[in-house]
Amino acid sequence: MALAAVLLAAAAQAQGFDFESLTRLARDRANEPYRAVGGKLPADLAQLGYDHVRDIRWRPEHALWRAEKLPFEAMFFHLGLYQTEPVLINEVTPEGVRHIRYDQADFNYGKNQVQPQAWGDLGFAGFRLHHNLNSSAYKDELIVFQGASYFRALGQGQQYGLSARGLAIDTAGGAGEEFPRFTEFWLVRPEAEAKQITVYALMDSPRATGAYRFDIQPGAQTSTTVHSRVFLRAHDGRPTRPIRPIATLGIAPLTSMFLFGENQPRKQDFRPEVHDSDGLMIATGEGEWLWRPLQNPGQTLVTSFTTQNPKGFGLMQRDRQWASYEDVEARYERRPSVWVRPLHDWGAGRVELVQLHAPDETHDNIVAYWVPQQLPAPGQPLEFAYTLSWQGDAQQRPPGAWVVQSRRGMGFVQAGTKTLPQEVQYVLDFDGPALRALPADAAVEAMVSSDANARVIEGNAYHNPVTGQWRMTVRVQHLRANRPAELRAFLQHDQHAVSETWTHILLPE
Template sequence: MDWNALGELARQRAQTPFQPVGDKLPEDLAALDYDQMRDIRFRTERSLWRDQSLPFEAQFFHLGLYQKRAVRLHELAPEGVTDLPYRSADYDIGRNTVDPQAWGDLGHAGFRLHYPLNNPAYKDELVVFLGASYFRALGAGQQYGLSARGLAIDTVGGQGEEFPRFTDFWLQRPAPGATEVTVLALLDSPRASGAYRFVIRPGASTTMTVTSRLFLRAGAGPVNTLGLAPLTSMFLHGENQPNNNDFRPEVHDSDGLMMHTGDGEWLWRPLQNPAQISVSSFTMRQPRGFGLMQRDRRFASYEDIEARYERRPSAWVRPLGDWGAGRVELVQLRTPDETHDNIVAYWVPATLPAPGQPLDFAYELSWQGEAQQTPPGAWVVQSRRGYGYTKLSASEQQRQPQFVLDFAGPALEALPADAAVRAVASADANGRIVEALAYPNPTQRGWRVTLRVERLDPARPVELRVFLQHQNNTLSETWTHAVLPE
């Protein structure tokens, strides 16, 4: 099994009708509830590669409850390919009274890789592949937050979202002393199939080099939105959208979408929890990067001792090669609480391949903590909406919302306090900029912008853009925001 052989498997699948994987489980296993399933744990001493004292180890997840479709796992080693079947002895079933030996070879729900990420004496959980095409990873000092996916189909624009899933994995045995590990995967869905290779390098920012070859399935119907390198996260409330009923100032896995366009512009889009679905598109050629970021790393911003949102990673996608023309699409859904992911971002190519023809793309995916990708000049560190003391009436404040933005970064730190910094603000046809003031913020060693906009039709959104300028030089990224209908 190598990359060419995997690509050929994906091509062959795309030439045949889709065959769904069954989800029927043994009755006693299917009857276990959430807490009972949590009591079934993989035995650490049976981890793959543990007996060989290799730097990476693999453990498997048990089927049940939410994970009902098995994946096939294999080890890829110099001596050949070996199947990794389900073995009931690998699991401690805890206080459950079921009989796993009667289940036969169930298969696995997924797997996770371990590596001494934070302490050389202990192998931390590094990356998880579990459920559809979802996966997520950690860098040093981080705590799980947002997820990535292999592919998203018709998240919007179709007759309902299709969730492709990884059906087969090949775990390549690492060499002694290895600092990276490789996973091959085969993806399948009613309208697409694909081959994937993940080269995973743990560190302060764990990085993955993802290589993919996709095929649209012949005769399976058109794809309206093909989402490449999709990211999925949660935003409940934050500084730009506070919740007075929650003791926590902010609750989110990500606070904004950052983009680096092919023209070199940096964009920052604060996330929202909308009353109804909100879809934003950013058209560009040859994107240089995009990601769902958790910029705010202060515990005081969240005050959640258990969730520790300040430790949630940011995920930055850096395209490798020419991705051509297309768009970054941001989908925001309403969520009532933090248990539901409601944010999706992905790249949509302008041109899709014909059925049976390959679509090759690659990217580097970085799971970042304190050391994050930022624009070279200055960036937004706070986005707040509202007024302090004002003589405007409540209806005037509603008609003319005010935003207070803090920018920071080396380009601003290098300026004297009396520098002539200007806020360049614009709105679409449904908005009129009433006020855009920029002035120093010594607490951030940066600049603050106060922006007031008049909404002409309150039933329609308003698109806003603001960046800082000094002597015709652009200093900062562009803050881009949608004022949604009330």
């Protein structure tokens, strides 16, 4: 493995490493049989448990670019326990490409009784970049690449939450999910006054390869601009053995956690809400803004929104109040929202949302991504460019008005009042400049509809004198409670929509 890295680095140095040379590597790899990276660790490392592996730490004073006092620094993760497949890491400098070897001297092994001097060039589990994000006195973690094609970043004042991925394959609709992984990285050495940093990554998978460029710009909303070229494999190296077709190819996938919230409360937990994201927001190519509150279903639920050339989508953490979570450790109000903004026309396709059941908050159970309507022929590049914005209190909103909260439950019901079987009520609060511009007595209408498995009983809207927002109450009857039902609602004034569309799924009881 070390020899292969040296040869690759020499070739890259000779031709000048850039996105085009990385594309050639990905294309060539797609024409070869997939070779899984061995995950066998040295025996003394393999026997370490969770706490023991956590006791192996990178020495900060050995950070890449610290001695040169550059605006960014890189530190590396050690293999162990769940991270058994090594990645190769290189540095791109004006003089060429340099392979970064594993060196036991870079790590503090704590109380572990291991013999790293016998391991050779072990490789790394991943890396993280540091920058003066929140203070000029300290370089904070900015972005982490570790595990498959996962990465996650931070803006100012944020705390790690949801993750992004390079690619998702058959998360839904296939015969089991395939997890592509970044097998090699190239970190471009930043200039002394650099405001952003560039990372290249080579992706590999049994049915696809890919070339990725990440331009990372830290700030209040850290942005990660991604340029990707994906190649599908046609066969396993033998033309007579075609590869199983991909059912669902997910572009710009986001992965998050939703355990419970205001629309799905949990009585036995002292915390009002527990989630890294509370909704999926979509700006369709047709000009509509959609908001789908997330849920924790009893069984897997897959829904999608078809559109042409989407303007953006994202998993958002809109609720930014600490009182909504009451968790002094997790600090869910600091978890970032991530907004995906295409940098070119993406054509026809759909935004797909996969919601899995989660027993607790340690499980990521939410995935959202773009699915192109057509896939390229093997060997032809599938090219996508987009920016991921890691947003905090200031985040992407629809231009008119948006849903502030979605609460499920009935209020006071007088004794003896008859309610319909499977009757459900939601109370929605909307806010935004389009509503703030209206007088309190404006004729704002609640436009509520449902699919054939629900019947709308009531929908009304009124001004809230306490908050200045507008409130909508929605009462529906879930006709066949063992099947899902879809609801849609928005506010209208003077025959024009003045809010985004709330689109919600009634889960099977």
